[in-house]
Amino acid sequence: MSLIPIRVYGEPVLRKVSSPIENINGSLVKFLKDMNETMLAARGLGLAANQIGKTVRAFAIDMNQFDVLDEPRIIINPEVMETGGEIVTGEEGCLSFPGLYQMIERPTKITIKSVNLDGKEYYFDAQGLVARVILHEIDHLDGVLFIDKLSSAQRNLIKSKLKRIKDGERV
Numbered sequence: 146m147s148l149i150p151i152r153v154y155g156e157p158v159l160r161k162v163s164s165p166i167e168n169i170n171g172s173l174v175k176f177l178k179d180m181n182e183t184m185l186a187a188r189g190l191g192l193a194a195n196q197i198g199k200t201v202r203a204f205a206i207d208m209n210q211f212d213v214l215d216e217p218r219i220i221i222n223p224e225v226m227e228t229g230g231e232i233v234t235g236e237e238g239c240l241s242f243p244g245l246y247q248m249i250e251r252p253t254k255i256t257i258k259s260v261n262l263d264g265k266e267y268y269f270d271a272q273g274l275v276a277r278v279i280l281h282e283i284d285h286l287d288g289v290l291f292i293d294k295l296s297s298a299q300r301n302l303i304k305s306k307l308k309r310i311k312d313g314e315r316v
Contacts, residue, residue, distance in 0.1 A: 146182040149197040151240050154290070155311035158195050159241055163202045163286040165222050169264050173201070177219045177262065181205040185217060189240045191278045193285035196241050204282035211275050221260040223283055226268070230254035235277055237291050244316040245306055249294045251277045 152158055166173065176199060184192035184205045193204040202222045208215035230253030238246045255276045257269050271279055281291060292300060292307070300307075306316040 147179050148183045148186050149179055151183065151187060151192070152196055152198055153241050153243065153310055153313070154292075154307060156241075158198055158200065159285070159290060160288045161195060161200045162288045163193075163195055163200045165202050166260070169221070169260075169262060174262060177203055177205070177221075181217050181219055184240075187240050190274075191282040192240060193282045195285055195288075202286050204286065206275070206278055206282065208275070219262055220257070220269075220279070220282075221262070223257045223259045223279070223286070225255055225280070225283060226258050227256040228252040228254065230272065230276075235274075237277065237281060239281070239291055241285075241290070242292070242307075242310055242316075245303065245310065247291060247295060247299070247303070249277075249281075249291055251280050255279060257283075 180192055180194060180197055183197055184207060190210055191204055191206045194201045203219060205217055205219050207217045209217060232250050232252055234248045234250050236246050237249045253276060254272045257279060258266065259269060260266050309316050
């Protein structure tokens, strides 16, 4: 396994919409496992493929952070099938925005359809922080950043922090 540099705010790949994965082959599996290792080394809860430079519809999520008996997962071609529960505001950070945390609204429950590394389709229900992380990563796959969920007034308040991140600093 090898670690891949995480792209930070300002890099164009973060704004690109990811393409569905049609063929799960050896080189793709290696990339996805490297993505997972990169997420774990960075101590992130999730990491989307475009955050490490490849615009394919896949992300890793460290399920071990939510349940010690669970393991990190690689989720391929996720589709949100249903959202529910309340819309709540919670703190989010992002490995592509080192040191920046913002309060973001998200639903508390989701159901996604996805494919695993064996190419088998499955459904996954999530709630709370797991649902938040999954929605954050799916946003990445659609070229949407968590700062896009802020009002223009909120974005203006963090403008100097965004500039520092773009310039390679941690805020």
